[in-house]
Amino acid sequence: MLDPDRVTHRIQDLGVGAEGLQHFREWLDGLTGMFLVSGSTSSGKTTTLYALLHELVERKQHVLTIEDPVEYEIDGINQIQVDREHGLDFASGLKSMLRLDPDYMMVGELRDPEAVEVAARAATSGHTLLSTIHARDAVSTVTALRNYGMTANEIAVTVSVIVNQRLVRKLCVHCREKEAIRDDDRAWLEQRGIRPHRELWTASGCKECLHTGYSARTGIFEIWRLSSTDYDMLLSGADERNIRRLLAQHHHEPLVTDAWEKVESGITSLSEVRRATGALRADDWQT
Numbered sequence: 001m002l003d004p005d006r007v008t009h010r011i012q013d014l015g016v017g018a019e020g021l022q023h024f025r026e027w028l029d030g031l032t033g034m035f036l037v038s039g040s041t042s043s044g045k046t047t048t049l050y051a052l053l054h055e056l057v058e059r060k061q062h063v064l065t066i067e068d069p070v071e072y073e074i075d076g077i078n079q080i081q082v083d084r085e086h087g088l089d090f091a092s093g094l095k096s097m098l099r100l101d102p103d104y105m106m107v108g109e110l111r112d113p114e115a116v117e118v119a120a121r122a123a124t125s126g127h128t129l130l131s132t133i134h135a136r137d138a139v140s141t142v143t144a145l146r147n148y149g150m151t152a153n154e155i156a157v158t159v160s161v162i163v164n165q166r167l168v169r170k171l172c173v174h175c176r177e178k179e180a181i182r183d184d185d186r187a188w189l190e191q192r193g194i195r196p197h198r199e200l201w202t203a204s205g206c207k208e209c210l211h212t213g214y215s216a217r218t219g220i221f222e223i224w225r226l227s228s229t230d231y232d233m234l235l236s237g238a239d240e241r242n243i244r245r246l247l248a249q250h251h252h253e254p255l256v257t258d259a260w261e262k263v264e265s266g267i268t269s270l271s272e273v274r275r276a277t278g279a280l281r282a283d284d285w286q287t
């Protein structure tokens with residue numbers, strides 16, 4: 001089971017910012033198609049999904065989930081647990097859910113071509129679906145879907161919102177300190193197009209944080225609400241590089257932008273961001 005602290009987040013507590021919240025709310029208010037949360041293992045994807053589920057329950061929506069395992073029970077939602085020994089996997093669970101015609105379906109994770117195929121079929125037939133998928137950033141989530149066999153047309157018709165995220169520890173507000181920036185940190189930031197100030201917030205340690213310098217966690221987010229221009233791009237079969245270029249032209253904010261805002265304001269430290277985003281190449285961040 002997940003730590004209850006992690007799953008009782010409301011969408012306004014996730015750390016997605018005002019614009020991010022607006023995208024979440026627009027989707028909740030009636031956008032159809034898929035809402036996909038991508039990231040690495042332990043990036044807080046499930047926490048984000050559960051925050052959305054809580055919101056849907058409050059809106060009295062009929063929600064069904066298939067999960068492996070059910071990590072946290074929510075009143076008012078029918079949650080099905082994957083049971084492969086008895087032939088119940090994500091794909092077959094999704095098929096069963098479709099027959100019950102819910103308003104929203106949640107699939108714990110899209111991690112095989114069969115599940116992705118059923119999810120695509122559900123979404124193209126007008127169903128609304130939330131799920132998680134393993135990918136290093138928002139654009140590479142599209143590549144992951146392609147690799148699982150989704151066609152450009154299916155992706156363009158069904159995917160509404162892609163969130164990519166990581167979890168970082170929050171600096172303890174009782175003892176965080178400003179220190180001169182280290183040369184390698186400055187170089188790391190500059191490679192990603194950021195010109196830092198002379199000082200950065202860093203972890204120290206006190207009684208309040210049991211001398212760790214950190215207290216609780218938050219997410220850093222990239223949120224891509226796909227536009228008609230983006231769909232045209234996907235339909236043309238554009239590769240990751242070209243999609244990134246187009247997004248940058250339209251002021252899309254990559255993960256590094258949100259991460260840097262949280263470092264600058266002392267919510268987290270640069271070492272946390274570097275740890276959490278280690279798998280991203282500098283090129284991925286270029287805008």
Ligand SMILES: [Zn+2]
Nearest residue numbers: 172175206209
């Ligand atoms: Zn402290």
